[in-house]
Amino acid sequence: MKIPIGISACLFGQNTRYDGGHRLESLLVEALARSVTLVPLCPEAECGLGIPREPMRLEGDPENPRLVTVTTRRDLTAPMQAWAARRMNALVAEGIAGLVLKARSPSCGKRVAVHGKGEGKTASSPGFFAGLVMERLPTLPIADEEELRDPARLADFLARLPGRAAPSR
Numbered sequence: 001m002k003i004p005i006g007i008s009a010c011l012f013g014q015n016t017r018y019d020g021g022h023r024l025e026s027l028l029v030e031a032l033a034r035s036v037t038l039v040p041l042c043p044e045a046e047c048g049l050g051i052p053r054e055p056m057r058l059e060g061d062p063e064n065p066r067l068v069t070v071t072t073r074r075d076l077t078a079p080m081q082a083w084a085a086r087r088m089n090a091l092v093a094e095g096i097a098g099l100v101l102k103a104r105s106p107s108c109g110k111r112v113a114v115h116g117k118g119e120g121k122t123a124s125s126p127g128f129f130a131g132l133v134m135e136r137l138p139t140l141p142i143a144d145e146e147e148l149r150d151p152a153r154l155a156d157f158l159a160r161l162p163g164r165a166a167p168s169r
């Protein structure tokens with residue numbers, strides 16, 4: 001049985017983005033699916049924010065940013081934290097061995113701009129869900145699609161998974 005790996009649902013081709021679209025990475029999905037079982041997840045849709053939904057961004061202290069909608073200024077920090085805690089428990093129970101996350105997303109990105117009160121970007125931080133996962137599961141291999149377009153980095157990511165899921169041809 002192939003080991004399970006979580007993947008941002010929009011990279012898997014599901015229409016979960018704020019605008020109702022996806023960001024299918026077909027070559028990457030195809031390459032990964034030879035070695036692992038992909039488990040799509042979408043923090044923003046699964047925590048009940050709906051599709052489509054208002055765009056959001058990280059704001060405030062880069063060490064402890066808040067997740068806030070851009071126009072109506074809804075603070076989604078608490079609901080996302082509560083959902084992420086439950087989802088991480090489920091991921092651990094499912095034996096998830098790694099995560100492939102959407103780059104630059106305020107929820108999934110590994111490194112995302114953090115905004116001050118105005119338009120200025122003050123620093124960067126992991127996306128909200130990505131940051132919580134890194135904190136709770138610090139040894140879990142995590143990569144984004146931009147990194148994994150590089151075949152050497154993809155091979156390295158697969159080699160870091162428990163059981164060393166070598167890419168098959």
Ligand code: SF4
Pocket residue numbers: 008009010011016017018041042043044045102105107108
């Ligand atoms: S980047 Fe993450 S939160 Fe945004 S649509 Fe994709 S899976 Fe959902």
